[in-house]
Amino acid sequence: MPGDPDAPDHAPAGPALPSREALRRFLREAPGRVGKSEIARHFGLGVEQRPALRSLMKALEEEGWVPEAGARPHRGGGTLPEMAALEVFGTDADGEPMARPIRWEGHGRPPLVLMRPERPGQPALAPGERILARVRPLGGGRYEGRTFKRIGGGPARILGVYQEGRIQPTDRRQRSEWSVSPENSGGAEPGELVLAEAMPGGPLGLRPARVVERLGPMDAPRAVSMLCIHAHRIPEHFPPEALAEAERARPIGPEGREDLRALPLVTIDGEDARDFDDAVWAAAEDGGWRVVVAIADVAHYVRPGSALDRAARERGNSVYFPDRVVPMLPEALSNGLCSLRPEEERACLFVEMRFDARGGKTGHRFGRGLMRSSARLTYEQVEAARVALDATLPMAGIEALYGAYAALAAARGRRGTLDLDLPERRVLLAEDGAVRGVVPRQRLDSHRLIEEFMVAANVCAAEELERRRQPLLYRVHERPSDEKLEALRQFLGAMELELPPSDQIHPRHFAGLLEQVADRPEARLVHEMVLRAQSQAAYAPENAGHFGLALARYAHFTSPIRRYADLVVHRALVSGLRLGADGLEEAEAAALEDTAEHITRTERRAAAAEREAVERYLALHMASRVGGMFAARISGVTRFGLFVTLEENGAGGLVPSSSLPDDQWTHEEAAHRLTGRHTRLCFSLGQAVEVRLAEAMPLTGGLLFQLLGGAAPAPGARRGRIRRGPPGGGRPAPARGARPR
Structure with missing residues (x-):
């Protein structure tokens, strides 16, 4: 069709090449592994249309659809298929690449994939690269990955602060710095925010990079929003x-x-x-x-x-x-x-x-x-x-x-x-x-x-x-998934609150729940947990109603x-x-x-x-208050620590597990709780705590806290003696028999 962005510039005679959405739909619904032959047969394409089909499939590969490998994007559940399309987003503490699925429609955050080292002689994977990888589960929502094929992504973009031959990334997920030779510095001055691209390098030492754009001093008034614009690749200039x-x-x-x-x-x-x-x-x-x-x-x-x-x-x-x-x-x-x-x-x-x-x-x-x-x-x-x-x-x-x-x-x-x-x-x-x-x-x-x-x-x-039978972009908001509702029920159960069965859920049930906690100190946290349980709103040409507004049809006008x-x-x-x-x-x-x-x-x-901009401004604001004590509530519980939110201004940060009382901590994921084996102390979602601001990092927008008080005894346990870690948040010696955290 003229003007159709999915149509090739010079369409050959014969059946029309399928649109991207038609091809996506076929890949979603195909019962088994499919390749170019199955696609061509399904859409009645001739041999002369194979080059155009390959180009279309290549474009879908870069979006995370990988038909030629027979792997389809993950559409639900909580596991990755054996072959997955991934994007490298950073490196771990040892400098090894970390990746996540390009397209993830499962529940919760995308799983983390720890990439195994490349074969000798191959350039290391850099943030921004997209790959097909064979993956196997490691447990705890983590996977190990081995590169099967690189599918694009171009030179990795690096946003960071230039410092005398190095770039310190602004993304807190990228822990490793990059090296910049004088001829690749682009004239950048120390302390400048720069955009750079990864260059080929060996397996040892810092990865090399080349500065491609200078964005101005990091301490300039407009640096925070400029950083977020470039980090998220938001088009800034009009043609x-x-x-x-x-x-x-x-x-x-x-x-x-x-x-x-x-x-x-x-x-x-x-x-x-x-x-x-x-x-x-x-x-x-x-x-x-x-x-x-x-x-x-x-x-x-x-x-x-x-x-x-x-x-x-x-x-x-x-x-x-x-x-x-x-x-x-x-x-x-x-x-x-x-x-x-x-x-x-x-x-x-x-x-x-x-x-x-x-x-x-x-x-x-x-x-x-x-x-x-x-x-x-x-x-x-x-x-x-x-x-x-x-x-x-x-x-x-x-x-x-x-x-x-x-x-x-x-x-x-x-x-x-x-x-x-x-x-x-x-x-x-x-x-x-x-x-x-x-x-x-x-x-x-x-x-x-x-x-x-x-x-x-x-x-x-x-x-x-x-009524006029016109094409329509609906604003849709589907009801929460059964999995999210069950997780919310488990959280609410600790507060002796209930929700009806999933097949009977209606927005008014959430409204009644929020009324019950309106005068309780946990009210804000319950609001946040109810929000987390909701599906994300989206645009679609097919109507699915708007659950949150309890409306059968809704559009944005x-x-x-x-x-x-x-x-x-x-x-x-x-x-x-x-x-x-x-x-x-x-x-x-x-x-x-x-x-x-x-x-x-x-x-x-x-x-x-x-x-992210608000978080970075908050970190900038809190930098002058390092050492201060704050009332907070636990807003997240993970194996590696506690996320807390300050009552004063909503700033959030991490209490690392290394700064918790010395113990062997068990993460009860369903109950959103960390429980100490020896101290029998317990940290639960919504719990009031007192924290000290240990570090504020405006560069990455991160805040680190140390716990001062608020630990509760585990259910059915007497309060134990708190054994503090060393001053300054260093990792304490593990308790006898403790497993690594």
Whole structure:
């Protein structure tokens, strides 16, 4: 099909080459080992199409699909197949490569594969390389791997700090440094953040590398976000042709659009919001409520197949850091013509919704309009205005917004949804970029108001596109897996809390559980454990419902400035409602499955980068408090130590097993507990402890703590005497008969 990105440039005569998704589906469903012959026979391909098929299979190999070896990507359970596609991500303490599955859809974290040394004369594996490997289990979620074939990955990227002929990696999983000869330093100065690539080297000594880009001093104010951008390979610069298209964009008039300029729509966002793509208005009507949600008409400016469209799809979404945003669209659009600034005319797509007094929707309609925001309000302003009746704000409009929200919130309560209250952390920066503090963001009723209106608009978009039989990117969130529910039950059992059987689980059961612990000190931990039990939300062209919101159908419509999924939904609405010639094209519709997979990956990439940036800023902030004592709770229990989270600011770090009381520790994985054989002390998930900050590492974002107090006796045991390890967190001598930890 013309425009299909999976089609070869010069397709030969005969049956069409399968798309990547069709080939993936066949590999998933094939009962046994398959190769090129089985694939060609299944799709009716001739000999002349074998070269194109090989190219397609090569591309899938690099994604982790390995058809020619007869091994398919791992799709569930908790074990790896005998032959697996792996990516090397670092080295262990002895400098040996560590790898993980390229694609992992099992439960929990991907297993660790310890690679055996390469054969003499072969270049060592470097981070970033992809391989096929024969693996065998070692126990405890670890595997031993032997390289069968290298399948790409190119020169390994190394992000680190240059120091006099060496590079110290910023990724805490890469424990070994790299050597850099003077001719390969690229002029880097000591203390600079650099990008480098691995070079061939021998089996002994540090692996050699070559600096390919200097990113500036590591102690510069913007270094943390720059580091995260490069570590996660987030596209930072727009192609010149995309920038040129954005600069050529112009405002539009009311022709062919519904005139909403007299409607007093307002935007409500955070104080530090950088783009404004939704505006709201509400009024009481016939015993119920009329609500309008207007969204920036990005589809008018970003046409399918354009340079802007290609750049937006590649990014998938905007990425937000404490000191900057990496936008999905160039600034001329994201902060200009597609930002709903007050008192400026803007093109929009809108949905007008009507609800009865109980919050039940009685109707909706979509349209393309021209609007003018009457005010740019913040959540704090709106909340304060509601309490203090601030006459400087449009109070009649605000009261109506809260009235409509109350009705929608009541309907949500009856529906029974999952509402996790985990405070988001906000990094406060000074003018010079120094960290002033890290504080939880307040979650006000004004936040919930906007959330309810956006959810209602998103549901309307899904319903409208289904009704008009248009292609649709759903936002899906499946119910938790039975394995995750069972793990959660075991954790809750220690607190004498229960959940119903898996086949009866509903979001309201989680809501009831959270109500039970609302006043208990473990409330935050229970929220976190319930969150961990949930499936990850994703985009898909097939509907699987939204478990967390207890909705049968859901799509993303309200943020096309920062999410490509919403732009696709806008185009589908334009096509289905015949609102213009810039709707969803046939080639786009055919590629929705690939688009869904891609933007799900970019969304998770962005979330990981944003989370890592906050962790690094926290480490930077905590560096001045080394030696300080803190109240904390155990948030993770592993064989190699305890993860703790500080009550003060949510900073998390590791208490290594080497700093625990000298004992033989048994890791009870199902119970999330470490128990000492001799002391009979016990460390359990959620337990309150006191810790001392031993080390803060802004370079890697890591924090190390030492335990000061809080050990509890094991169930049924008397408290034993704590035998401390040596000062400074060194490894104590093992107890008699203790096995290595």
